[in-house]
Amino acid sequence: MENSFDKLVNEIKSCRDCRNIFGFEPNPVFSGNENSKILQISQAPSQNVHKTNKCFNDVSGKKLRNEWYQISDKDFYNDDNFYISAIGHCYPGKSSNGGDRKPPKHCADKWLWQEIKFVKSKIIILIGRYSAQYFFPKIEFPELIFNNQKIDDKLTIVLPHPSPLNQRWFKKYPEFETERLPEIRKIIHKVLYSQK
Numbered sequence: 001m002e003n004s005f006d007k008l009v010n011e012i013k014s015c016r017d018c019r020n021i022f023g024f025e026p027n028p029v030f031s032g033n034e035n036s037k038i039l040q041i042s043q044a045p046s047q048n049v050h051k052t053n054k055c056f057n058d059v060s061g062k063k064l065r066n067e068w069y070q071i072s073d074k075d076f077y078n079d080d081n082f083y084i085s086a087i088g089h090c091y092p093g094k095s096s097n098g099g100d101r102k103p104p105k106h107c108a109d110k111w112l113w114q115e116i117k118f119v120k121s122k123i124i125i126l127i128g129r130y131s132a133q134y135f136f137p138k139i140e141f142p143e144l145i146f147n148n149q150k151i152d153d154k155l156t157i158v159l160p161h162p163s164p165l166n167q168r169w170f171k172k173y174p175e176f177e178t179e180r181l182p183e184i185r186k187i188i189h190k191v192l193y194s195q196k
């Protein structure tokens with residue numbers, strides 16, 4: 001019999017709630033399992049992820065796993081390591097200014113809390129301002145980035161979006177890459193590779 005986690009995964013995969021908002025067929029792209037060590041929550045899949053059905057299969061993903069996490073693609077795409085989800089599980093399409101539309105918040109309200117409940121990860125990583133604001137609407141973004149947080153009593157790390165479009169933020173806060181990132185990388189490597 002299908003357990004409730006598998007049922008949830010199938011329900012999310014079948015979700016087409018945003019068809020009319022997007023104007024095209026929604027394609028939920030996420031991966032991982034109930035025992036993934038890290039639950040990673042970003043904003044929404046990019047167009048390339050939408051087309052290839054592979055999470056973070058874009059320039060941002062490359063920077064995230066190779067430069068920031070400093071782990072191999074094999075370790076990143078190992079379902080026992082990462083459950084990769086987002087505020088919006090589908091690519092939302094382009095807005096009138098040429099950027100991607102904001103992820104639909106109701107997607108997180110409907111699905112994300114159920115995933116958080118099921119996935120027994122050791123830590124949570126939030127990526128991007130939009131994801132951070134969903135969970136911590138009253139705390140300034142830099143404060144979230146430079147301090148460990150908690151969701152449901154679980155250690156939570158907040159990262160800026162690794163997109164190349166975010167250069168201004170990286171220039172404004174150079175201590176993110178020089179000071180905070182090494183601390184974060186240490187936590188991630190401990191969770192992934194420590195036997196304890």
Ligand code: SF4
Pocket residue numbers: 012015016017018019026027028088089090104106107108110
């Ligand atoms: S974005 Fe979320 S709510 Fe909208 S169709 Fe995709 S899975 Fe469903």
